Amino acid sequence: MFPPYTTVHPASAETHLYDRLRRFIGLLAVLFFLAACAAPSGPATPEQITTVENKGSDTMVNLALAWAEAYGAEHPDVRLSVTGGGSGTGLAALINNTADIANASRAIKAEERASAEANGIDPTEFIVARDAIAIIVNPHNPVNQLTLPQLAAIYSGQITNWREVGGENRPIVLLSRETNSGTHVYFLENVLRLGKTDDKTLFSPDTLLMPSSEGISAEVRQNPNAIGYDGLGYVTADMKTIAVAKDANSRYVLPTIATVNDQTYPIARDLYLYTRGEPTGAIRDYLDWVLGPEAQKIVARLGFVPVR
């Protein structure tokens, strides 16, 4: 039921998202004001429009927006308003009745569930997509598999030559996304620190921080020394994906839609939507649509793994 890894967003990410959210709301307020001024006698149909508040994870905000856009085009009577702020913010909003759907890139914590129940709410969980991080190397690199502790040692700078993990005598060039990427934080917490919250390991200072996914793939394609990571959806055929094992005694697993969905690939997490109790009405329809083929195609398009 619960995924092997859960993420807690660092406080700094929460605050900056909060800030961005505030700016966004400010902009919305201005837009509404302008709309109200410009069209005081426009076609008034507010009673037919259902508004669904959708709030939470930053990782999922683009996905939720793409869903909302596609769904809104088909159902003009439902208005989905999507905001980020972090998984914790979304779940708190759900508990405080200010959001109808919470997006979360981790499962609800026991204390969150307890405070929800104290408020008379039973959060219902839906796994709507999965997010897997693929480890990529140059096709000429003979290394096929690595364990999570090996990856941690490589990225923290303890292993600096491919020879030490069964490859050629070549220096390892570490590639990472910039620190503001959600993938960077997930990789730091779950690979470098192996999910231990008291671990203070950092990326090696020699890590190249690339401003884009394209920067990582361009370097991996042409440099046999390079190792990089990115969302599974961004991996193309001209790079080699590394099979990853949880530890030396576990099986090495390549990331595919199947291994991510049966949870044997270790660097993956589930993405959730939470509703207050069993959803009804417009929210029920929306969730059915999200788990349907059209919404799951959007999941794949944005680089995540569809659940079915």
Place this chain on the structure above:
Amino acid sequence: MKPKRNWLELIVESLIRATGYSAILFVALILIFLLREGLPALAEVKLGDLFSARWYPIEEHFGLLPLIGGSLIVTLGAALIAVPFGLATAIFIAEIAPRWAREVLKPLVEILGGLPSVVLGFLGMVALAPFLRTTLNTPTGLTAFTGSLLLAGMALPTLVSVAEDALDAVPKGYRDAALALGATKWQTIWRVTVPAARSGVLTAIMLGIGRAIGETMTVMMVTGNAARLPVTLNSFFLPVRTMTATIAAEMGEVANGSVHYHVLFTIGIVLFLISFIVNLAASAVVFQQRKRAERLLS
């Protein structure tokens, strides 16, 4: 008629004066803004932390030294490449090339200056970096040297264009006099024309370096952005992270008013100070020379 003309002149005069002073005003406003946003960082982060060797802002490591070192090493490399090449090109265009070649070369060099930095950065990332990695046998092609090469390429057009103008402005009489005294063409160029145009040439070098230290997009794409302290000699052939690339990569996602935000503006202050010092040094040199020239003439 007469009073009306004076009135018009007054308007034009004050307009010109206002535009002149506005430059000072804008620089002052930028400085005030930078100080207001950047100085709080000095109170929020311990000075020892600011001068540590680790930059990892999401875990509160705000060491600026790797970034300052990165900017300096890339700019120094660019200057070492661009100044000799730029001066040689300018001298060739102004003094040696025949008229038709000159008329083709100068516009071509100036067109090179119009290349968007993203285009250069992309070329550097997909073509230059792989080439340098295999020829120099470095772990990766995304190094300070790659950045220096591209920045030199971007600084060259400015440098060549301004230096050529300065050389061109040297009165023909100087050259004629030197040649009449029996100097060879090379002696004329090196001992008479270039020294006579020295202040303009120096301005050209400063403008070129200014372009290099402030450039962002290209260095962000080709220097690898690894915040390591470039202390050893081989750092030139390893990745670095510059101040400009750090601001560009991180400013977009940072929370307004957070410590990280203030530190990014502190980096801006450091950049401002560096370009201020470079300009000050340049004008001091030019000023001194002018004084000496005036003494000699009187």
